[in-house]
Each structure stands twice: as C-alpha cells, then as structure tokens.
Amino acid sequence: MDKKTIATLLWLFISVFECIPAAQAQKNDAKRYKDLMDLGVAAYQKKNFTAAILHMSEAGSLMPNDTIAPLYTGIAAQQLKDEPTAITQFEKYVARGGRDAAVFYTLSSFYKADQNYEKALSTLEKAIAIHPTNRDLANERINIFLTANRIDEAIDNLKKAVERNPNDVQSLVNLSIIYTNRATKTDEEVDKLEIETKKESDLGKQLADTKKTLDVYLTEQKRLNALLRKQPQNAELKRQLGTVKQRITDNQATIAQLEANDQSAMHASAALESGRRLEEARQKYAREKELEKYYLTRALALDPGNYDANFNMGVRYFNQAVKLKKVVDGMSSAEYSQYGKKVEGQVCGTFKKVVPYFERARQTKSTEADLNEHLTNLENILKQFQDKNVICITPTDDAPFLTTTPASPVAQRPAESKPTTDPKPVRDNPTTTAATPQPAAQQPVVMAFPRRFALVVGNSAYQNGSSLEGIPVNDATDIADRLRALGFLVTLVTNSTKSALETSIGQFNQQLKNADVALFFYAGHGIEFDNHNYLIPVDAKLTDPDDVDLQGVDVQKLIDRMRRNTQAAFNVIIMDACRDNPFKSFNRGGSRGFKPVGDLSGEGNMYLAMATGWGNVAENSSGRNGVYTRSLLNHLRSGEVLDDVLLRTQIEVKRQTKNRQNPQVVTEMAQEIKLKF
Numbered sequence: 001m002d003k004k005t006i007a008t009l010l011w012l013f014i015s016v017f018e019c020i021p022a023a024q025a026q027k028n029d030a031k032r033y034k035d036l037m038d039l040g041v042a043a044y045q046k047k048n049f050t051a052a053i054l055h056m057s058e059a060g061s062l063m064p065n066d067t068i069a070p071l072y073t074g075i076a077a078q079q080l081k082d083e084p085t086a087i088t089q090f091e092k093y094v095a096r097g098g099r100d101a102a103v104f105y106t107l108s109s110f111y112k113a114d115q116n117y118e119k120a121l122s123t124l125e126k127a128i129a130i131h132p133t134n135r136d137l138a139n140e141r142i143n144i145f146l147t148a149n150r151i152d153e154a155i156d157n158l159k160k161a162v163e164r165n166p167n168d169v170q171s172l173v174n175l176s177i178i179y180t181n182r183a184t185k186t187d188e189e190v191d192k193l194e195i196e197t198k199k200e201s202d203l204g205k206q207l208a209d210t211k212k213t214l215d216v217y218l219t220e221q222k223r224l225n226a227l228l229r230k231q232p233q234n235a236e237l238k239r240q241l242g243t244v245k246q247r248i249t250d251n252q253a254t255i256a257q258l259e260a261n262d263q264s265a266m267h268a269s270a271a272l273e274s275g276r277r278l279e280e281a282r283q284k285y286a287r288e289k290e291l292e293k294y295y296l297t298r299a300l301a302l303d304p305g306n307y308d309a310n311f312n313m314g315v316r317y318f319n320q321a322v323k324l325k326k327v328v329d330g331m332s333s334a335e336y337s338q339y340g341k342k343v344e345g346q347v348c349g350t351f352k353k354v355v356p357y358f359e360r361a362r363q364t365k366s367t368e369a370d371l372n373e374h375l376t377n378l379e380n381i382l383k384q385f386q387d388k389n390v391i392c393i394t395p396t397d398d399a400p401f402l403t404t405t406p407a408s409p410v411a412q413r414p415a416e417s418k419p420t421t422d423p424k425p426v427r428d429n430p431t432t433t434a435a436t437p438q439p440a441a442q443q444p445v446v447m448a449f450p451r452r453f454a455l456v457v458g459n460s461a462y463q464n465g466s467s468l469e470g471i472p473v474n475d476a477t478d479i480a481d482r483l484r485a486l487g488f489l490v491t492l493v494t495n496s497t498k499s500a501l502e503t504s505i506g507q508f509n510q511q512l513k514n515a516d517v518a519l520f521f522y523a524g525h526g527i528e529f530d531n532h533n534y535l536i537p538v539d540a541k542l543t544d545p546d547d548v549d550l551q552g553v554d555v556q557k558l559i560d561r562m563r564r565n566t567q568a569a570f571n572v573i574i575m576d577a578c579r580d581n582p583f584k585s586f587n588r589g590g591s592r593g594f595k596p597v598g599d600l601s602g603e604g605n606m607y608l609a610m611a612t613g614w615g616n617v618a619e620n621s622s623g624r625n626g627v628y629t630r631s632l633l634n635h636l637r638s639g640e641v642l643d644d645v646l647l648r649t650q651i652e653v654k655r656q657t658k659n660r661q662n663p664q665v666v667t668e669m670a671q672e673i674k675l676k677f
Helices: 003-045 049-062 068-079 083-095 101-113 117-130 135-147 151-164 169-201 203-230 235-260 264-302 307-329 333-364 369-387 471-485 498-514 547-551 555-565 627-635 642-656
Strands: 445-447 452-458 489-494 517-524 526-529 532-535 570-577 605-610 664-668 673-675
Touching (some): 068 083, 083 101, 101 135, 135 169, 203 235, 203 498, 235 489, 264 307, 307 333, 307 369, 452 498, 471 489, 471 517, 526 547, 532 547, 555 570, 555 605, 605 642, 627 642, 642 664, 642 673
Parallel strands (some): 452 489, 452 517
Antiparallel strands (some): 526 532, 605 664
16 A cells, blocks of 8 residues: 555544543433433422522533523523523524523623623614514614613604504504603603793893882881881891891892893894794694604504503593693683683583594403593592583594693503513603692782791790600701792791790781781691691690680681781781690590681682591601691792692692592682792
8 A cells, every 4th residue: 555545544544532431422412411411400399599590500511502502591590580590691692593482581691781782782683683573672762762862763663563464453553652641741841941932031020120129028027127126136136137138138139130231132142032932832733732642543444442552541531631721721711711712612522532542442351450540530520510510522633731730640551561670661751640630710919029028936845745856846847948949038047835836826926917928837736626627835834625725826817917017919827736625635646636727718818728638637757747748848949939839739649648638628719820930
C-alpha cells in the first residue's frame, strides 16, 4: 500500500475510535438530562422551586437546542418572583426556537415593566409573526404603545387591524377608548387655557379688588389700634394687628406693582394669543370626541349587544350631560332667564340618551356592580327632572358648550381581553366614580369675596367631664391655618371658658360690620337639651339639666347675633361637635345629637354645616384630627366653591365611616350667588 492509502486508513481508524467516546458521551448527557429533569419536576411538584431551578437549568445546559428545560426553569423562577432568572430562561427558550405565545407575552411584560419598550415590542413582533391571529399579542402591542406614550403608533396598529378584519369589534372599541383618553387630556388643556386667557384679561379687575381689600384691612387696623389703647397688654390683639399690618403691606406692594407696570397692551396681546390657542384646543377636543363616537358606533353596528361598546357609549353621553349641566350652573340670572331652561332641557335629554346603552349592557352582564349603580344613579337624576317638570329635549347632535370639565364623570370601561398574564387595559384614564349631578333651577353666580373674617374655637381640656384628648384643639388650629391661607382674618380660641367664649363671639360680631364672609368654626363637646343646641365651654359643670342654658352657648343665639351684626353676603357656621349627652355619658360619641335649628333666614346666605346628622353622634378618631375636620381639610382649598367643599366632605365622611356618620348642611339662600375660596 502506498503512503496515501495508509494515511487514509489511519485517519479512518482514529475517527472510529474518536466517535465511540463521543457517542457514549452524548448518550450519557441524554441520561443525565433526563435524571436532572426528573429531579426538577419532582422538586417543582413539592413547591421547592429553588431546587427545581437548579436541576432544570443544569439540564438545559446539557442540551443546547432544548426548549423544555428553559421553559420550565423560567416558570419555576416566576413562582419565586425571581424575574432576572425568569427573563434569562425565557430568552433561551425563544432563542432556541420556542413558539409558545404565553412565553413571548410574559417576556414582553417583563421588558415593559423595566420600561424597555423597544425590546418588549421586538419580542411581540416575533410572536405575532408566529401567531398572526393571536388577539392577546396584538392587544398587548397596543398597550405598550400607550404605556410608552406612542399614541399615534397605537392608533396606526389598531387601524391596520381593522383594515385586515373589518369585523374586529374589539379593535374598534379600543380605538374609541384611545380617543377618549386623548380628549380627556385635551379637555385639561382647555381648562388651563381658559384660566390663562381670563387671567390676562382680568388685570384691571385685580387692581380694583386689591384696592378694595386694602380698604378693609386699613379699617380693621384702626379698630384694632382703638382696642389696644384700651387693652395695651392683650397679646391676641397684638397678634391680629401684626397680621393686618402684614396684609396691608402686601396689598400696597401689589397695587404699586400693578400701577407702576402698566402693560395693558402686552397683556391684551397675550390674551389674544391665549384665546387663539384656546380655540384650537376646543376644536381638537371636538374632533377627538367625534372620533370616539365614530368608532363606538361602528362597533355597535357590528355587535349591538357588545358590553364594552354599550357601556362606553352610555358613559360618553352621561359625561356630556354632566358637562352641559355645569354650563347651566354657571349661568347668571339673566342668562338663565334667557336660555337656561332650554339648555336644562338638553341636559335632561342627554341623560335620557344614556338609558338604552346602559340597559343593553345590563342584558349582557346583569351582575356588574358599577353598571347597576350607574343605572340607579341615572334613574334618580331623571326622576329629579321629572319632579321639576323639566321638558327634556333630545339633542339632534352632540350638545354644545363642551369646554368645561365635568365635576365627577363616569369612567369609561376599558376594553376586555383575555391574555395569558395580566396586561393593563387599553386606556390610560383612571377610574373615577359616577357623578350625581342635581338638576338646576335658577342657578347662582360664583364669586370670590375679599373681606373674610373667621372665629375658630377648639375645646378639648374639659375640667368637669372627659377630655377629648386634644383633637378639637388640633382641629381648630389646622382649620385656622387653612383659613388664613385662604385670606381670612382669623381669631383662634382654644380651651375656652364660658366667659372667654362669649367675649370672643362678641368681639367677632363687632368685626363683621365690614365683612363679606363671616365664618364660625367650633370643635368640641356639644349637646341638645329642651329643643335647643348648645356648645359646651371647658369650665361647664353640668350636674342638672337646667345648668345647660346657663353654662352652654345657645347655637340659635349665635346665629341670631351673626345676623344682627353683619351685612355679609355669607354667614357660615361649621360645627364638628360630638353632640353627646353629659347627663348620660360625658365621652365623645355619646347617645344624643343636635336637633334641627330654627330660623336661618336673613339678608345674607346662611350655611350651617354639622359633622353628623340630627340626633346622631360623630365617630371617634385615632389621628390628629376628627373624621369630619380631616375630610374638610382635604377639600377646603383655594379656588373651590363652598357648596362643593361641604358636599365632598359629606361624601368622604360617609365613605370613611361606612355611612355611620352622615354630615348635614342646612342653607338659607337670600341671594343667587355662591362663594368661591
């Protein structure tokens, strides 16, 4: 044999001997793989996920093309909430050719949670190429576009889905919700631009109001100086005078700035530009609401019983009615007499348009709690219109005046899908609660009044009864601070005796001769006896029922004195009194409550707000403030309307106490006007 032949035979001989151990090694790896997977599965079944991950990940390293080991290793890691390991194993699964849609979906969800949106979308694109008809994958791609604020891409993807399948109802519903979200944001922009435009055009009014406020403080300064000449050591009077002097300085500086910098031309130009942007925003809002309706209409044409489409269309008209009602609420008397009844009829008619959509939705899902609550709410609203003999006018198109923000609109329902994990719905507006708008009659004007005076009283340290642990003093202190921030001249009295309380009330009534707004706040013990309501000073010693009239402060007399001593447009009394009966138990939260007060009538608007209902008692509190005052502080802010503050406080207290405490508000309106803080 020649050398070439010998070399060839030698190569073949060596190759055969090399293949024998390689084949043996491959056989050993397969057995080892099986043993490790068996150990991993057994550990998984025993919920020993750490051991399962250890065994199955080692098994996966033995078979570079295997998809089973990384799949189950990733699932075990999910059970331990070990996301890094789950991501690594699922990435191996995908790289080795795995095709399970749930794995792609889960992997993209991990990337989305880390805000790695490009990787999340790339993973979904690979999955959709394998499963082109999978709705969950397509919906999650839309969710990621929305989460990443890539709204145009989301819309484009949904439109393409509808082009591919014109009967794709869910994509149509999703499109409508995207335009709902866009319209909500545009509506917020409209609100801001309305405020900006008004601000630019109101500088002249600002100057006049500031001068008027300055006059009030100058008058108050004279009064306090006169009192200090009689009581030179009175620390409270000195504190009040210091506050008044600071307000005078602040107002003088504002007036000087407004007068020295006469930039009316500049502000007129700014107002014009704000007005232009406002009009553009309004037009954009109208287009987005039109597209919202267009896609819902298409969805309902394909599937008249679709729950989401019916619910969202009903919500659309409900919110439209709420917005239109706010227009009625903001009308002056002259405006209301001119065209208010017609617009109010459109409000009623728009609410009526909601009914068939909510009823069809209920036919599909009769047990949905939110839907049934909204339907009950809607029935109550329409009954109120009926009781007022309002003639409902069904608008032929979308109602006008849709540029104000609804107080508490119903939230649109997100599109439903059934993915293998838990994606966020295809929408970004938060869930809110259903509004309960009250039908309007002759609606008042909302105004901010500059001359504001308050007496705030908090009694905790009772000498002859159980202490209230400082909570009423905290309540009074926090309310006083908030009222000062809202422009009130505040007198704070804590742990007052009968003499101190009556003196404070007398001085307060003297202040009110120049007041626009007079506010009295009381926190502490209060009781009802012999059809009279009494506030209890800290030195009261009630051993006999007849002592109440002598040692308490009669609420009706307080009301009468405020009426006699003030020409204010508003008199406000807020009482967070526990209203217990010390003859039975002098503990906060006793057994009896206030009775309805007598006469509230007078020249100004009178508000009497009670922490709980007639004959009932207030809840105990474990925090710094009582339940009622804590809720009141949450809503008593600049720009809010008094009526709204008291209503929202009432709702919050009822919710927090599960309806055990129901605050009451009694009003007597002498003028068609509302107070804005």
